[in-house]
Amino acid sequence: MAAPELSPRILVMGPNWVGDMVLAHSLFQIIRQQHADAIIDVAAPAWTLPLLERMPEVSEAIALPFRHGQLALGERIRFGRSLRGRHYDQAILLTNSLKSAVLPFAANIPKRTGFTGELRYGLLNDMRPLDKSLLPRTVDRFVSLGLEKNQPLPAIIPDPHLCADSANIHATLVRLQKKPPVAPVLGLCPGAEYGEAKRWPAGYYAEVARHALDKGWEVWLFGSEKDIPVTTRINALTDGRCLDFGGKTSLGEAIDLMSLTDTVVSNDSGLMHVAAALGKKVIAIYGSSDPHHTPPMSSKAVILWLGLDCSPCFKRECPLGHLNCLKQLVPKEVIKCL
16 A cells, blocks of 8 residues: 655745735645645745735745845855755745755755746756746746646636734724724825836825715825835825824734725735735736736736836836826826726
8 A cells, every 4th residue: 555645845935025925825826726735835035924924825934034135155055954854845936046046955955946047057956947928927937836847827827815814903903093994995005115117196196095085985005114205295185184004014914904995006016916915906006017917916906007108118217207107197097996
């Protein structure tokens, strides 16, 4: 009688961006569809761990101690060796850098899967060429690495899904001295870590906020400490009628509070993908980026993109100096979608 097959143990080297980590959840679901008992650990920067804690397929989130962009070759080797006792069967690398391939190699993981990337020959032994025409979306690329080489993508890729923490919702509302909402809630996410060319004007957000407030909605502003100037500006333009959470919440708290919203208007940002994964109606505003590459993965999402001749340029700032891809997308187009 054959011995029972052991549960595959997989280490995923996770991406560095919030939005990409949300999209990685589609990969985790695909792995579990193929191996229901798979153990999936994810090694990623510490700031992404609140996302992983809200993905039931993830067995353990491992915080990487390296600064963004830091080579730290010796540290990576030592960290990889510290994982040898976990006896992983496979590593899947969602990043394409050379340094990200060092850790799985040092961990003696027998199968190390990833795209060719930065000269990673020898560090990876299941190397995949990246054909962007066959894998146009980030989520397609992530999912493909969880399949066997040359295996076609599944007909249906599952949407990412985040499970809000109900206890943390209550604790966060208490800390912020906010009662649970009784009216519909519109969430606004006016920030974008990448740069100005992804940010719809603050005045436009304020116009949408005033419309919703006049209809009896609550309007909540979400953002990190870097977004405090823009959330403050929007709130000032609405005579302080919004709830401004800019810089007042951790990522985990923002995720859980966003689960209480009804609709979210967002730039192409990590919080846009969070809102989609929470099952919210998302009105996603695109400027310099491409909605065909990183769309919100939800049937409830509405994408607004002008698709000008100069778009997408993928620049942090408008190279032509006019930012027409966002300025010509007027508030009434968003209001129509509410």
